[in-house]
Amino acid sequence: MDALDGMSSRKTTRPTCEQFRHSFEEYDHIVNVLRASTGHRPSLAIICGSGLGGLADLLTDTDSIEYDDIPFFPISTVHGHVGRLVFGMLNEVSVVCMQGRFHFYEGWAMQNIAIPVRVFKLLGVQTIIVTNASGAVNPDYKVGDIMLIKDHINLPGMIGANPLMGLNDARWGPRFPALSLAYDRQLLQLARKVALGIGFGEDLREGVYMMVSGPTFETVAEARAGRILGADCMGMSTAPEVIVAKHCGMRVLGISLITNIIIQQYDRDDEPNHQEVLMIGQQRAANMQLLVAEVVKQIGHQA
């Protein structure tokens, strides 16, 4: 009898695997709030990486909404991430820009990092441009290079922190999504063509981004491991957003700005720091803006 009592009480206190997730209906609510705050109906979204918030300055006729004012949204806690959605027009395309993103190292669950991506989906966004600042482990890369992301290695995901963990709501996408085409090949080709057309040369790269959780920068051994595993650069974001975007059927373009070369030698005395990351972001802001603006223009022409 005691054993049966134990079983029934276990049933009523069963933990939920939904604890970090929001229901489809809650996402609908967020979208209704946003639609009431702006007349823009974006078809394209841009996520601004560290030091790259200036991408939002490209937009005209803007409406800005603070994350604080959006139900269920996390808030930005990192210097260089303002913390608002900017809606507006860019080269005749209706765009929403995330000026400030959420990182795993800030303490957000993987599922919460990508809340905005699902909101964008329900807003009607079909294409997302995800940008980031990252450190290079490819010995050919230089500070200031711009790398089109052709693939990623999601290190946290490979050891148990994937944003799609938990019950799957098929309204978003399948239980077991494929990621071999996560970075849209046509968009990659378009971005390459645009970049070469506006004068990028040896500073244009195409490579593999490895996500690590951060907030620590890499040890020498970790940097070497990243390279051995196939990374060209390493960063602390992007993979969760890309996974969730691909899961719900968006086309994804990823762009990394190489802000530092990750130290892989034991005889070096210098250390990386976030100020340097933000500074390189500012220095290369104009080039990133030129590239993104032109890519968006071409996407608009194709639509």
Ligand SMILES: O=P(O)(O)O[C@@H]1C[C@H](O)[C@@H](CO)O1
């Ligand atoms: O948001 P991103 O991935 O661009 O930011 C990178 C990773 C860390 O947040 C920060 C380190 O400086 O820059």
Ligand SMILES: Nc1nc2[nH]cnc2c(=O)[nH]1
């Ligand atoms: N993990 C990681 N993320 C970065 N973001 C910008 N630079 C770096 C770096 O060197 N390592």
